[in-house]
Amino acid sequence: MTAETLPPPASTIGPLAWLRANLFSGPVNGLVSVFVAAALVWLALQIGGWATSEARWSVVTENLRIFLIGRYPGDLAWRIWLALAIPSVLAGMSAGVHGRASRMLAVTMSAVQALIAVLIATSPIGPLGVLAYAANAACVWIAFLLGLRGWIPRRALTIAWLVSLPISFLLLAGFEGTPLVSVSTNDWGGLLLTILLATVGIVLSFPLGVLLAVGRRSQLPMVRILSTSYIELIRGVPLVTILFMADLILPLFLPGEWRLDRVARAMGGITLFSAAYVAENVRGGLQAIPSGQVEAAQALGLTGVQTNIHIVLPQALRAVIPANVGLFISLLKDTTLVTIIGLLELLNIGRAVLAQPESLGARMEVYTFIAVVFFVLCYAMSQASYRIERALGVGTR
Amino acid sequence: MTAVRRDAHRGTVPMWRDVRVLRIAAQLLVVLIVISIIAFMAANFATATAERGLGFGFSFLGRQAGFDISESLIPYSSTDTYSTAFIVGLLNTLFVSAVGIVLATILGIAVGVARLSPNWLLNRVAAGYVELMRNTPLLLQLVILNFVVFLQLPSVRESLAIGDAAFLNQRGLYLPGPSPGGGFGLWLGFCGAAIAVVPLSRVVARRLEDAGRPSHRLRTLGVLAALALPVVGWIVAGGAPVTFEFPVLGRFNFSGGIALSTGFTALLIGLVIYTAAFIGEVVRGGIQAVRRGQLEAARALGLSEGQVLRLVIFPQALRIIVPPLTSQYLNLTKNSSLAIAVGYSDLFKIGQTMSNQTGQPLPVIILMMGTYLVISLATSLLMNLYNRRVQVLER
Numbered sequence: 001m002t003a004e005t006l007p008p009p010a011s012t013i014g015p016l017a018w019l020r021a022n023l024f025s026g027p028v029n030g031l032v033s034v035f036v037a038a039a040l041v042w043l044a045l046q047i048g049g050w051a052t053s054e055a056r057w058s059v060v061t062e063n064l065r066i067f068l069i070g071r072y073p074g075d076l077a078w079r080i081w082l083a084l085a086i087p088s089v090l091a092g093m094s095a096g097v098h099g100r101a102s103r104m105l106a107v108t109m110s111a112v113q114a115l116i117a118v119l120i121a122t123s124p125i126g127p128l129g130v131l132a133y134a135a136n137a138a139c140v141w142i143a144f145l146l147g148l149r150g151w152i153p154r155r156a157l158t159i160a161w162l163v164s165l166p167i168s169f170l171l172l173a174g175f176e177g178t179p180l181v182s183v184s185t186n187d188w189g190g191l192l193l194t195i196l197l198a199t200v201g202i203v204l205s206f207p208l209g210v211l212l213a214v215g216r217r218s219q220l221p222m223v224r225i226l227s228t229s230y231i232e233l234i235r236g237v238p239l240v241t242i243l244f245m246a247d248l249i250l251p252l253f254l255p256g257e258w259r260l261d262r263v264a265r266a267m268g269g270i271t272l273f274s275a276a277y278v279a280e281n282v283r284g285g286l287q288a289i290p291s292g293q294v295e296a297a298q299a300l301g302l303t304g305v306q307t308n309i310h311i312v313l314p315q316a317l318r319a320v321i322p323a324n325v326g327l328f329i330s331l332l333k334d335t336t337l338v339t340i341i342g343l344l345e346l347l348n349i350g351r352a353v354l355a356q357p358e359s360l361g362a363r364m365e366v367y368t369f370i371a372v373v374f375f376v377l378c379y380a381m382s383q384a385s386y387r388i389e390r391a392l393g394v395g396t397r
Numbered sequence: 398m399t400a401v402r403r404d405a406h407r408g409t410v411p412m413w414r415d416v417r418v419l420r421i422a423a424q425l426l427v428v429l430i431v432i433s434i435i436a437f438m439a440a441n442f443a444t445a446t447a448e449r450g451l452g453f454g455f456s457f458l459g460r461q462a463g464f465d466i467s468e469s470l471i472p473y474s475s476t477d478t479y480s481t482a483f484i485v486g487l488l489n490t491l492f493v494s495a496v497g498i499v500l501a502t503i504l505g506i507a508v509g510v511a512r513l514s515p516n517w518l519l520n521r522v523a524a525g526y527v528e529l530m531r532n533t534p535l536l537l538q539l540v541i542l543n544f545v546v547f548l549q550l551p552s553v554r555e556s557l558a559i560g561d562a563a564f565l566n567q568r569g570l571y572l573p574g575p576s577p578g579g580g581f582g583l584w585l586g587f588c589g590a591a592i593a594v595v596p597l598s599r600v601v602a603r604r605l606e607d608a609g610r611p612s613h614r615l616r617t618l619g620v621l622a623a624l625a626l627p628v629v630g631w632i633v634a635g636g637a638p639v640t641f642e643f644p645v646l647g648r649f650n651f652s653g654g655i656a657l658s659t660g661f662t663a664l665l666i667g668l669v670i671y672t673a674a675f676i677g678e679v680v681r682g683g684i685q686a687v688r689r690g691q692l693e694a695a696r697a698l699g700l701s702e703g704q705v706l707r708l709v710i711f712p713q714a715l716r717i718i719v720p721p722l723t724s725q726y727l728n729l730t731k732n733s734s735l736a737i738a739v740g741y742s743d744l745f746k747i748g749q750t751m752s753n754q755t756g757q758p759l760p761v762i763i764l765m766m767g768t769y770l771v772i773s774l775a776t777s778l779l780m781n782l783y784n785r786r787v788q789v790l791e792r
Contacts, residue, residue, distance in 0.1 A: 022517035029516050036518045222424040226431060236727075236773035237766045238734035240745055245766075248758040252445040253438035333534035340737060347537055363548075367541050371533050378532035 050364075059362040060369045063353045064123035067369070068116070070189015070344050076181070080192060081132040083168040085139060088113065090161055092140040096147020097157055100391035101321065104384035110140035111380065165203055172196075185263035189344035191373065193263070197345065198332040201270035202278075202324070208271070209278025210317070214308060216283055227279070234276035239337050243269045247341040266338045274331055281323040285316035318392060325385035329378045346370055442759070449756075455764075457755045458483070464750055466742045468658055479751055486747030487768060493661065493743065494730040494772075497668040501729060502722075504669060505676025512681045523677065530674035536735055538671060543663040543739040553650055564644055564651060570662045571644035574655035580634030587630025591623040598622070660741035664733065672729045679725060683718035684710060715787045723780035727773050734769075744768060 011017045023033040060067070069080060088109050095106035117133035120126075146152065174182040188196065215227030234242070246269025251260060260268070289312055297307040339348040350366045353359055359366070412418050446452060462482040465475045470488045473481060511523035530538075547567065551557060556566035564571040598619025605612040631638060644654035657665075687710050695709040736743035744765060752761040 022515070025515065032516055033518050036516075036522055040518075040522065220420055220424045220427075223427050226427065233766075233770065236770040238731040238745070238769060240734045240737070241748075241762065241766050241769065244745075244749065244752075244758075245762050248752070249762060252442050252759070255441050256445065256448075329532075333532075336534040336536040337735070339536065347534070347540065363545050367537065367545060371537055371541070374534055374537065375529070375532045379528060382532065 055365050055368075056362050057365060059353065059359045059365050061123045063356075063359070064119060065125055066349055066353060067190050067346065068119075069192045070349055071187040072183060072189070072192065073187070076183060077129070078132070079171050079174070079180075079183075081129075081136065083171045084113065084133075085136050086164045086168050088136045088140045089143040090157070090164055092143025093147040093152055093157055094161075095140075096144045096149075097152055097154060101388045104387050104391075106140050106144060108380050108384055110137040112377065113137040113140075115376070165199075169200075185261050188263060190349045191346050193343065194332065194335050194346045197263075197267060197270055197335040197338065198328060200267050201274050201331050201335075202328045204267070204271040205273075205275040205278050206324075208275040210282050210313070212275060212279035213282035213286060214313075216279065217286060231276045231279050234273060235280070239270075239273055239334055240340055242273045243337060243341050245269065246272070262341070262343060266341065266343055270331065270335070270338075274327065277327055278324065281320045281327060282316060284323065285318075285320035286312060288319055289315050321392060322385045322389040325381060325388065329381050329385075332378060332381075333374065346373065451756055453757070453759060455760050457751075457757055457760070460755075462751075462754075464754065466747065467740075468661065468742060479755070482747055482751065483744075483764065486742060486744040489742055490730075490733055490736075490744040491772070493665055493668070493736070493741070494733050497665055497672070497729050497733065498726050500665070500669045501672040501676055501725075504673035505725075506680055508673055508677030509680025509684065512677060513684060527674045527677055530671050531678075535667065535671045535732055536738055539663060539667040539735055539738050542667050543659065547659045547663055553646070556646075556651075561643055564646075567659065568650060569659045570657040571651045572655045572657070573641045573643045574653070575639045576642050578637045578640045581638045584627070584630045584634040584638035587626050587633070591626035594622045594626065595619050658741065660736070660739040663739045664736050664741050667735075667739075668729055668732060671732070672725055675725050675728070676722065679718055679721045680714075682721075683714040686717050687713045712787070716784075719780065719784045719787055723777055723784070726780065727776055730772055730776065731769065 010020075024030040065074060065077075069077060072080065091102065091106045091109045094102035113133045114137040117130045117137065120129040120133065171180070172183065172188070173185065174180040176182045212227045212231055215223045216231060218224050218227070243266060246265045247262070250265055250268060254260065293311055293315070294307055297311040302310065335345055336347045338345055339351075342348075344352060347370055350370050354363060354366055442453075458480040459478055461476055462479045463475050464482070466473055466482065466485050468489065469485045470492060471481075471485060473485050508523050508527065511519050512527070514520050514523075550565060550567045553566050553568060556564040556571075558564050562573050598615055602612045602615040602619075605615065642653045644651040644656070691709055691713065692705060695705045700708065733743055734745040737746045737749065740746075748761050748765040752758040755761070
């Protein structure tokens with residue numbers, strides 16, 4: 001009996017084994033790993049070196065107020081803070097009352113505002129701003145704890161959400177001849193305008209989109225044809241052409257007395273544009289409802305309208321929340337296009353800052369800052385939407 | 398019996414509760430609302446234009462444009478008409494979109510494959526690239542490319558060069574361009590024959606197969622012939638039907654070859670790297686959606702790794718990939734309208750100039766939207782035809 005001593009089996013645990021399995025499983029793989037790693041290190045050194053020694057971040061910190069709120073009067077900035085406090089409190093309460101899905105909204109609201117507080121701390125805006133946004137971020141969690149107690153009726157919360165947007169909007173705009181001085185929308189700018197355009201766009205386009213989606217699946221041929229043509233027309237043309245139309249031609253289509261300012265026109269254009277995309281999302285949700293639901297509703301004697309309102313839409317709309325968060329993200333990115341019709345949203349405000357003589361040659365700093373802001377917002381939301389998708393159990397129930 | 402029931406229905410149900418009447422009434426109401434909105438807007442438009450003395454019409458298209466366009470695929474000068482200028486813009490849009498779609502597809506497939514790579518580092522780098530592209534606005538990327546990256550390029554004298562062929566500098570990208578030489582027509586004929594020979598050999602092969610004679614060789618032969626024919630034509634035509642003209646540095650700039658402006662190059666690169674991230678995700682999703690059992694079954698049958706990919710995975714992934722890929726192609730085409738930010742004369746930029754000069758925004762926007770719509774519909778039609786071909790017939 002000649003027992004041959006076999007070498008010990010290759011280790012399958014520990015960092016070395018991990019390296020072998022994931023980076024050096026073969027000669028080609030090893031070469032790729034070394035090459036990619038070298039490129040990454042070089043890139044990190046370049047960017048790190050630039051960001052820590054060469055870059056003049058003072059361009060960003062000195063102009064932070066302009067980046068955040070544009071030419072909105074500095075002494076009225078408390079109104080923005082208050083306008084943000086309303087949705088912060090509501091988001092916190094919703095998270096407490098409804099749980100899971102809305103919890104992501106609350107986390108995002110408080111994290112973004114905490115981040116703004118940190119940013120303000122690096123700028124000459126002053127400690128009051130830091131305190132205000134930190135307070136807002138904290139408000140979310142206080143409201144969350146209140147919501148958990150179960151004192152807040154669900155219906156009241158829904159109504160509060162519905163009225164909160166107009167209230168926040170009026171708080172920002174103000175009224176002529178009252179203590180709440182009116183602020184021209186021409187002075188709105190920066191991140192404030194970016195977020196406002198996207199939010200107003202998605203909120204206003206939602207009812208229109210639901211109508212269009214139901215219309216596209218209607219049994220009435222005229223309704224179907226009209227809805228389908230609208231959706232396909234809008235989806236077939238670029239957003240810039242629609243913004244261009246909203247800017248130049250919408251005023252001609254409306255009576256001369258209805259003077260719409262530029263921001264309102266852009267909001268109109270964005271709403272008409274995103275309605276078509278909301279409609280397609282909702283249509284996807286409607287198609288996912290098993291036909292047994294509709295048949296059961298009909299068997300119970302519900303009319304067509306009742307079937308839609310009580311049976312089909314509640315299920316369909318729940319299923320399309322993640323898709324609509326995705327739409328909100330692309331809308332947030334697309335608001336940069338209002339630059340082309342001359343509005344001062346975040347990207348265009350960056351150009352305005354760069355036009356100042358003292359920020360000469362600081363292009364990379366300004367654009368990097370804007371890119372990071374967009375990245376943080378969009379990435380956070382896409383992760384949130386992913387979690388919501390799982391929490392709602394779309395496609396698994 | 399049903400006829401009797403229906404008659405009884407007509408007798409008892411009053412008209413205002415009869416479903417058929419209600420359906421027609423509802424449609425009439427909707428049409429009426431839409432028509433009245435349109436009429437309201439048209440009336441306002443009529444008064445507004447009358448006040449400003451603008452009018453409405455397409456007659457300006459025949460007038461002299463009077464503005465220059467920096468780059469054009471067809472001969473154009475400022476004395477040409479507005480309609481010619483519009484066509485120049487349209488061709489520029491189609492050009493950048495077509496080149497962009499080809500390059501974005503190639504890069505996108507590479508990104509998708511990298512995302513599926515077993516190499517952890519490559520996989521993570523590809524994921525980072527996708528997230529970076531998807532979570533920042535395209536317009537911002539274009540602005541950075543055009544006003545930061547391209548502005549840092551060297552001047553004409555110190556161009557970045559690849560040999561004597563390609564040059565990159567502040568003014569743009571210069572590449573060798575083909576120009577027809579002697580016997581060009583003859584060579585073109587050979588190329589045409591090469592394109593025709595592949596489907597021809599397939600048709601013949603199918604006929605033979607239907608007749609019960611396997612003819613795999615014939616198909617291979619067809620492909621080989623298609624590859625050989627242009628070479629044969631090249632020799633027959635006397636050796637130089639197409640010569641490549643290289644860009645040459647003159648007194649102020651390069652001349653000869655293909656000159657691409659910085660605007661075009663920035664737009665193209667921006668569109669390609671942005672769309673490739675989305676295409677990469679589409680490709681990854683498509684490949685991952687092929688069931689694992691398919692892969693295992695194919696291996697169990699003794700197919701090589703290449704055959705597994707080519708014959709089993711890819712055909713099945715393709716039918717999942719094509720529909721979302723279509724919408725990415727449409728997005729790229731529509732996004733090319735951001736050319737205005739980098740100064741490339743596409744459809745939208747020329748339309749805007751036309752609208753400013755003529756004071757006729759509505760006809761211009763109708764033309765522009767109509768054109769974009771036709772491009773979109775044509776692209777989806779083509780892709781739908783292709784989609785029908787790659788769909789696996791379910792039995």
